[in-house]
Amino acid sequence: MKRKITLKQIAKELDVSISTVSKALRNSVEISEDTKQKVQAFAKLYNYRPNNIALSLKNRKTNTIGIIIPEIVHHFFSKVIRGVELVANKRGYNVIIGLSNESFSKEVINMEMLANGSIDGFILSISKETLRQQDYHHFNETMSQGMPIVMFDRVVSDIKCDKVIVDDFNGAKNAVEKLISNKCKSIALITTKDYVSVGKLRTQGYLEALQENKITPEADLILKMDDTLDYEVHLEALESEIEQLFKSNKKIDGVFAVNELYALSAMKVARKLGLNVPEDIQVIGFTDGVLSKHSTPSLTTVSQHAQQMGEKAAHLLIDKIETEFDTEEEQFQTVVIATELIERESTK
Amino acid sequence: MKRKITLKQIAKELDVSISTVSKALRNSVEISEDTKQKVQAFAKLYNYRPNNIALSLKNRKTNTIGIIIPEIVHHFFSKVIRGVELVANKRGYNVIIGLSNESFSKEVINMEMLANGSIDGFILSISKETLRQQDYHHFNETMSQGMPIVMFDRVVSDIKCDKVIVDDFNGAKNAVEKLISNKCKSIALITTKDYVSVGKLRTQGYLEALQENKITPEADLILKMDDTLDYEVHLEALESEIEQLFKSNKKIDGVFAVNELYALSAMKVARKLGLNVPEDIQVIGFTDGVLSKHSTPSLTTVSQHAQQMGEKAAHLLIDKIETEFDTEEEQFQTVVIATELIERESTK
Numbered sequence: 235m236k237r238k239i240t241l242k243q244i245a246k247e248l249d250v251s252i253s254t255v256s257k258a259l260r261n262s263v264e265i266s267e268d269t270k271q272k273v274q275a276f277a278k279l280y281n282y283r284p285n286n287i288a289l290s291l292k293n294r295k296t297n298t299i300g301i302i303i304p305e306i307v308h309h310f311f312s313k314v315i316r317g318v319e320l321v322a323n324k325r326g327y328n329v330i331i332g333l334s335n336e337s338f339s340k341e342v343i344n345m346e347m348l349a350n351g352s353i354d355g356f357i358l359s360i361s362k363e364t365l366r367q368q369d370y371h372h373f374n375e376t377m378s379q380g381m382p383i384v385m386f387d388r389v390v391s392d393i394k395c396d397k398v399i400v401d402d403f404n405g406a407k408n409a410v411e412k413l414i415s416n417k418c419k420s421i422a423l424i425t426t427k428d429y430v431s432v433g434k435l436r437t438q439g440y441l442e443a444l445q446e447n448k449i450t451p452e453a454d455l456i457l458k459m460d461d462t463l464d465y466e467v468h469l470e471a472l473e474s475e476i477e478q479l480f481k482s483n484k485k486i487d488g489v490f491a492v493n494e495l496y497a498l499s500a501m502k503v504a505r506k507l508g509l510n511v512p513e514d515i516q517v518i519g520f521t522d523g524v525l526s527k528h529s530t531p532s533l534t535t536v537s538q539h540a541q542q543m544g545e546k547a548a549h550l551l552i553d554k555i556e557t558e559f560d561t562e563e564e565q566f567q568t569v570v571i572a573t574e575l576i577e578r579e580s581t582k
Numbered sequence: 583m584k585r586k587i588t589l590k591q592i593a594k595e596l597d598v599s600i601s602t603v604s605k606a607l608r609n610s611v612e613i614s615e616d617t618k619q620k621v622q623a624f625a626k627l628y629n630y631r632p633n634n635i636a637l638s639l640k641n642r643k644t645n646t647i648g649i650i651i652p653e654i655v656h657h658f659f660s661k662v663i664r665g666v667e668l669v670a671n672k673r674g675y676n677v678i679i680g681l682s683n684e685s686f687s688k689e690v691i692n693m694e695m696l697a698n699g700s701i702d703g704f705i706l707s708i709s710k711e712t713l714r715q716q717d718y719h720h721f722n723e724t725m726s727q728g729m730p731i732v733m734f735d736r737v738v739s740d741i742k743c744d745k746v747i748v749d750d751f752n753g754a755k756n757a758v759e760k761l762i763s764n765k766c767k768s769i770a771l772i773t774t775k776d777y778v779s780v781g782k783l784r785t786q787g788y789l790e791a792l793q794e795n796k797i798t799p800e801a802d803l804i805l806k807m808d809d810t811l812d813y814e815v816h817l818e819a820l821e822s823e824i825e826q827l828f829k830s831n832k833k834i835d836g837v838f839a840v841n842e843l844y845a846l847s848a849m850k851v852a853r854k855l856g857l858n859v860p861e862d863i864q865v866i867g868f869t870d871g872v873l874s875k876h877s878t879p880s881l882t883t884v885s886q887h888a889q890q891m892g893e894k895a896a897h898l899l900i901d902k903i904e905t906e907f908d909t910e911e912e913q914f915q916t917v918v919i920a921t922e923l924i925e926r927e928s929t930k
Contacts, residue, residue, distance in 0.1 A: 240645055240674070297588060298695060306667075306679075307660040315654050319681060323688075326588070328695055331654075331679040333667060340671075347646060347676055352700050498876055528846055530878030 241343055244276055252339040253369055256346070260375055298328045299551060300353035302344050304336045304361045304388075309494075309523035310540050311359070314386060317544020318357055325552050327354075334361040342372045354555045355382040357547045360390065362461075368392075382554040384547045388432060389568075396550040397568040398543050402432050402520075405536040405573030406439025409518045410490050412534075412575060414447050416516055416582050418488030421449075422479060424496040426461040433461075436492045436520060454483055459496070469499070476503045488516045494523045497533055501580065517580040531579030543571050589691055592624055600687040601717055604694070608723055646676045647899060648701035650692050652684045652709045652736075657842075657871035658888050659707070662734060665892020666705055673900050675702075682709040690720045702903045703730040705895045708738065710809075716740075730902040732895045736780060737916075744898040745916040746891050750780050750868075753884040753921030754787025757866045758838050760882075760923060762795050764864055764930050766836030769797075770827060772844040774809040781809075784840045784868060802831055807844070817847070824851045837865045842873050845881055849928065865928040879927030891919050 245252045250269065258265045258273035265273075299322050303311045315331065322329050330353065332344035341361045348356070356376065364370070365388065373393050377383055386398040413421050423440045426433035437456075444451050457479050459472065476499055480486060491497035497519025504515050511517055511531055519526060522537035546569050593600045598617065606613045606621035613621075647670050651659045663679065670677050678701065680692035689709045696704070704724065712718070713736065721741050725731055734746040761769050771788045774781035785804075792799050805827050807820065824847055828834060839845035845867025852863050859865055859879055867874060870885035894917050 243674075296695075306663050307657070309655070312655040312660070315681075319654075319683065326591075328691060329681065330692075330696070331681075333663075333677065333679075335667065343676060344678075347644075347700075348678070352695075525872060525876050528873050529876055 241346060242339065244273065244280075245339075248272060248276060252342055253371065256342050257371055262371065262375075264371070295555075296352060296354050297326060298330060298353045299548065300345075300348040300356045300358075301329060301331045302334055302341060302348075302356060302358040303331065304334050304359055306333055310387075310521055310538065313540035314359075314544035314547070317541035317546075318548040319544075320541075321545045321548035322552070325548075327548075327552060334364075336362045338363040338367055338369065345372050345376055349376055349379070349381055353381075355384070355551045357384045357386065357544075357551055359386050360388045365390070382551060384551045384554075386543050386547045394566055396547075396554065396566050398547045398550065399568060399570055400432070400538045400543065401570050401572050402435035403439040403442070405520065405538070405575075406436040406490065406492070407443045408439075408573070408575055409520070409536050410440050410443035411447070412577075412581065413488040413490060413516055413518060414443065414449070416488070418516055419449075420455065420483070420485040421488035421490060422455040422457065422483065422486045424457045424459065424476065424479075424489060424491040424500060426492060427458050433492055440490055455479075455486065472496070472499050473503055476500055477507070480504065480507055480509075486515060489518070491517070491519050494519045494521045494525050494533070494535065497535070497580075498525055498529055501529065501531070501533070511580050512582050516582060518575075522576055526576075526578070534578045534581040535576050537574045537576050539571050539574065546571065589694060590687065592621065592628075593687075596620060596624060600690055601719065604690055605719055610719065610723075612719070643903075644700060644702050645674060646678060646701045647896065648693075648696040648704050649677060649679045650682055650689060650696075650704060650706040651679065652682050652707055654681055658735075658869055658886065661888035662707075662892035662895070665889035665894075666896045667892075668889075669893045669896035670900070673896075675896075675900060682712075684710045686711040686715055686717065693720050693724055697724055697727070697729055701729075703732070703899045705732045705734065705892075705899055707734050708736045713738070730899060732899045732902075734891050734895045742914055744895075744902065744914050746895045746898065747916060747918055748780070748886045748891065749918050749920050750783035751787040751790070753868065753886070753923075754784040754838065754840070755791045756787075756921070756923055757868070757884050758788050758791035759795070760925075760929065761836040761838065761864055761866060762791065762797070764836070766864055767797075768803065768831070768833040769836035769838060770803040770805065770831065770834045772805045772807065772824065772827075772837060772839040772848060774840060775806050781840055788838055803827075803834065820844070820847050821851055824848055825855070828852065828855055828857075835863055837863060839865065839867045842867045842869045842871045842881070842883065845883070845928075846873055846877055849877065849879070849881070859928050860930045864930060866923075870924055874924075874926070882926045882929040883924055885922045885924050887919050887922065894919065 241252050241255050245255045254265060255273050258270045259277060301315060301318060305311060319329050332348055334341035334344060338361060341364055370393055373383055384396045389397045389399055425437050441451050457475060480503060489500045491500055497517050500517050501511050504511055509515050519533050519535040522535050526533040526535045589600050589603050593603045602613060603621050606618045607625060649663060649666060653659060667677050680696055682689035682692060686709060689712055718741055721731055732744045737745045737747055773785050789799050828851060837848045839848055845865050848865050849859050852859055857863050867881050867883040870883050874881040874883045
């Protein structure tokens with residue numbers, strides 16, 4: 235078969251970034267005339283078909299929603315998809331899924347591919363790399379071509395679209411308040427580095443709960459993990475960092491972890507060091523995944539209602555798809571899904 | 583926007599099955615002339631576009647692989663997808679995913695949608711409903727239109743295509759032999775009803791291991807669960823059935839369960855009844871998911887090497903896509919991925 239050239243190949247051939255190719259093909263003012271001409275000529279030569287050449291497909295409704303998620307082996311994202319599916323099917327829509335694998339260029343490529351006449355709109359959560367690079371042109375240009383986007387969980391305020399977010403700040407704050415009311419005096423935080431908004435908000439919730447209760451936060455008790463590593467694989471590295479935290483701070487009697495795996499690892503390390511959960515250390519995690527329910531002791535956790543997020547996102551998107559807007563009037567909303575503290579055995 | 587009519591709507595309007603509509607649109611000899619005319623006229627009236635109308639898109643290579651899986655909230659399928667992705671990306675392909683949700687009609691609809699010029703070939707695992715109905719026309723017709731399919735895990739011998747399967751029979755047999763060599767005298771089996779091939783093969787492996795060791799299988803020790811229920815939700819029903827099994831057969835000292843959730847539930851029920859794992863009852867599960875590693879005690883299990891299955895399936899499919907075949911010469915292969923018994927704390 236004749237091979238179709240991809241964005242990636244054009245970028246490689248011309249030694250520019252995928253983002254540059256994508257912008258050049260869309261005639262973006264951000265790109266120099268010289269580069270634009272080079273990219274466009276090359277694309278033409280190899281019969282590359284960007285979105286706007288597929289205009290003929292544009293007015294055909296597909297009754298399909300595209301979802302782009304950063305990761306597939308992840309209970310939270312699976313549950314969101316289940317929620318989207320449920321509502322989509324009820325309202326006569328199909329769902330197809332693309333994966334960014336936390337990569338900016340894969341996010342761009344997937345959006346290009348799906349926007350090319352296959353779907354009516356996107357539901358997506360932004361990849362970590364995109365958040366780091368702060369390059370959002372592909373979202374804005376997709377929307378400017380008339381295709382609506384609803385973002386969930388990982389969102390940025392710069393982009394004007396409908397959003398469904400978890401109340402990360404209050405979820406974290408309530409969890410830490412629970413530990414304080416359970417008489418914890420020295421509460422550690424296991425979190426991620428700050429570039430992903432949800433990690434940042436959960437850290438703020440932790441700090442706020444301490445301050446409101448007149449507890450001075452201590453830098454020593456805050457462990458920031460580099461979550462670009464895949465900790466399913468690097469579990470030992472994670473555990474050794476937590477062990478170091480516990481050993482250097484013997485007074486720790488409470489742990490708030492911003493995800494399930496960090497919380498379970500904290501319980502495992504505590505057990506290894508001869509500490510009992512919840513008698514010596516109480517632990518609360520974030521995300522109500524399968525592990526929380528089945529661990530021993532079972533984990534007290536902040537549930538994000540992932541399925542409900544997916545359902546809400548699907549309703550917002552389909553409402554947009556099915557309504558004719560005057561672009562000037564277009565209004566966007568951000569729906570905040572409240573969290574819920576599910577108390578199990580890891581707290582008193 | 584003008585709404586495009588779907589297969590589902592045509593089926594509903596004409597009060598026939600989706601399968602009938604799909605076959606009628608493809609002029610299948612299985613469907614009466616009368617029905618074919620009715621369906622085709624209706625489809626034409628409402629501008630339905632089946633695959634073969636999109637012939638113009640056919641010769642365009644998309645560099646995209648379509649995956650259809652029965653379920654998204656499932657660690658095994660996520661890992662297979664990760665494997666497919668890995669190889670696909672290396673070989674210059676993208677991946678998009680559709681969900682059948684274990685439904686025959688959703689499987690047909692998803693294949694219709696993706697085959698319509700979006701992808702170069704399919705990797706899929708068959709839905710439970712399709713296996714029950716034994717209606718495979720959509721697979722055969724997709725292939726007869728020149729689009730290759732590779733099936734994994736849940737396959738049927740009637741369909742001629744490349745397949746990647748787990749050695750379910752020997753995986754189960756080895757697990758039960760392990761229990762026998764660990765001195766278990768009375769080994770229970772917790773399995774599914776027989777229509778899904780993998781459950782059947784694992785049951786056969788259990789029986790074979792007993793027979794080779796001159797242990798007479800007892801019907802009382804075999805619990806067959808109806809796995810059309812979602813046991814993440816109906817966990818209590820599952821546990822009460824297992825409790826009944828243990829109470830009626832106090833001699834049980836070993837359990838082989840055909841999936842992770844059944845195995846964990848067996849451990850939970852054992853604990854509830856005051857039995858220690860592995861001292862009083864040894865337990866082995868199938869599928870090395872996240873739960874096995876993190877449960878207490880951690881679960882001895884038969885690993886299926888899901889990621890490796892995905893990698894193999896991707897290689898088989900891309901090889902087919904990139905080779906020109908004379909249809910008469912076309913050869914298919916079935917690759918069997920060996921399982922591995924991962925010993926943890928739930929066995930002696």
